[in-house]
Amino acid sequence: MDFYTLLALAAEWDRLLAGARIDDAWTQSPRELSLSLGDGGHTVRVVCESPQTLLFRSAGGGRQRRNTADVLGGLAGRTVECVRTAERDRHLFWDLDDGSRLQVVLFGSRPNVLWVQDDAVRAAFLDEAEWEVQPPPEPRPAPHVETADAFAARWRSDRKTVAQAVASAAPLFTRTLATEAVCRAGLDPDALPTGADTPQLFEAVQAYEAVLLDPEPHVYWRGRVAEAFALVPLAAAPAEWRAEAFDSVDAALGVWAKRQLAQRAYTDGYRPLDKALAAAYGRRQRSAEAMLSELSQPSRADRYETWGHLLMASGNAPAGRESVTLDDIISGGDPVEIPLDPALTAVENAERFYDKARRTRRARESAEARWESVSAEAEQTGDLLAALRATETVADLRAFQETHGDAVDAIVGQRSTEGPAEPFRRIALPAGFEALVGKNARGNAHLTTRVASPHDLWLHARGVPGSHVVVKRPGRDSEVPPHTVAAAARLAAWFSTARTQSVVPVTVTERKYVRPIKGGPPGLVRVDREDVIDVTPQAP
Numbered sequence: 001m002d003f004y005t006l007l008a009l010a011a012e013w014d015r016l017l018a019g020a021r022i023d024d025a026w027t028q029s030p031r032e033l034s035l036s037l038g039d040g041g042h043t044v045r046v047v048c049e050s051p052q053t054l055l056f057r058s059a060g061g062g063r064q065r066r067n068t069a070d071v072l073g074g075l076a077g078r079t080v081e082c083v084r085t086a087e088r089d090r091h092l093f094w095d096l097d098d099g100s101r102l103q104v105v106l107f108g109s110r111p112n113v114l115w116v117q118d119d120a121v122r123a124a125f126l127d128e129a130e131w132e133v134q135p136p137p138e139p140r141p142a143p144h145v146e147t148a149d150a151f152a153a154r155w156r157s158d159r160k161t162v163a164q165a166v167a168s169a170a171p172l173f174t175r176t177l178a179t180e181a182v183c184r185a186g187l188d189p190d191a192l193p194t195g196a197d198t199p200q201l202f203e204a205v206q207a208y209e210a211v212l213l214d215p216e217p218h219v220y221w222r223g224r225v226a227e228a229f230a231l232v233p234l235a236a237a238p239a240e241w242r243a244e245a246f247d248s249v250d251a252a253l254g255v256w257a258k259r260q261l262a263q264r265a266y267t268d269g270y271r272p273l274d275k276a277l278a279a280a281y282g283r284r285q286r287s288a289e290a291m292l293s294e295l296s297q298p299s300r301a302d303r304y305e306t307w308g309h310l311l312m313a314s315g316n317a318p319a320g321r322e323s324v325t326l327d328d329i330i331s332g333g334d335p336v337e338i339p340l341d342p343a344l345t346a347v348e349n350a351e352r353f354y355d356k357a358r359r360t361r362r363a364r365e366s367a368e369a370r371w372e373s374v375s376a377e378a379e380q381t382g383d384l385l386a387a388l389r390a391t392e393t394v395a396d397l398r399a400f401q402e403t404h405g406d407a408v409d410a411i412v413g414q415r416s417t418e419g420p421a422e423p424f425r426r427i428a429l430p431a432g433f434e435a436l437v438g439k440n441a442r443g444n445a446h447l448t449t450r451v452a453s454p455h456d457l458w459l460h461a462r463g464v465p466g467s468h469v470v471v472k473r474p475g476r477d478s479e480v481p482p483h484t485v486a487a488a489a490r491l492a493a494w495f496s497t498a499r500t501q502s503v504v505p506v507t508v509t510e511r512k513y514v515r516p517i518k519g520g521p522p523g524l525v526r527v528d529r530e531d532v533i534d535v536t537p538q539a540p
Contacts, residue, residue: 466496
């Protein structure tokens, strides 16, 4: 999201959300925050997923009963007084009635939402333990390039394209905005930058910036795929794109962001399935082609049978000879040299060739049957691949899986409804809880930093290498029974290098007290606060 879109959205939200009460804050995806507002039943969603962060409002405030977790504890009940942006920087602020504020940080590789009070972070959506009581990040206003000379001074002729050079010279312009500005100047955005056109490009940037401050939001579609969001109509949109105009930035971003999330979900499901089917199709096609090439060769069975006939007709090939040359009395061709088994008589050699002819014909019949089977499988796989590639949406993909799931399973060896394997195990615990157990170092890092919520329980065998174990809690105040904690601790001990010991000390803490060590290998963490219990390792 660029600065100009954020600025326009903040202006609209300031009118729409001033006086709205925050009723709830939760997450149902590792990097997606939802804020339920008492403004007539809307939810603001912030997707902190680089490189494309999403920020939008949608109708309805319903929270799922399962697979959600509370975040930003204590925020509920406060009222939004105003919504604003930082000066020339991509920070969005919600000033609240108690003097605190929400700070939505959209720049860089670690987007986040921070609840700030008295110039210190009270709670953070992501990396809470790292941010707690720390000062919030300060906005850094981008330079305001107001003259052609200042624009030329920032111009970088060493960039690969004119659009890249414009993005360097105009600090608030993303690559997309820079490309549009170059098109509006009547130049090629992919051309090499020379510096000769900087006055013309500066004027185009200035004119485009003025237009961006008076939004006419559009979403551009290619079929059912949302290709682009634009704050104002694009000057050079591809002919096959369909433009949809909106009355407000809020409405346009709602449609755009939901479609982007749906397309991400579709891509996550589509890509592994397409890869598996394409590989299976290629293997079957190559096998069928190789079989057909072999079958196109003359059959050796006829030659063996002819040799048998000639030997039976001649009767003059006594045992002990390795070969014999006979006139071809069957087809009238040149004399035929026939290899022999020296230990056999002519009749026995003839019987041997008759047997080889029978076996060769049976093998060829079997090969023809295999070729027909493999060819049919290749055709079926190709049809499935074509049907998959005709899908465009999650609904299409779901319908494909429901219709063709068994066929895909038979071809690629796994259910098409299965996504990529999780890097952690799921193990049932007493009292209806579940333990998530990292499979390796990267699985540990993923589980602790991206899956676990701040108030989930985190366990690890103390002082030895082993798996991170997380026990999900429905809410921050939810109690995990002691016997459930003990069962999770026994798993942590088992999935460690201390599993052969009779008693293993296990760290138990909340995830918010666990922080990755910067620069360290995946899964290496520091624990700021812990309880230790001694347990006997137990396999699941």
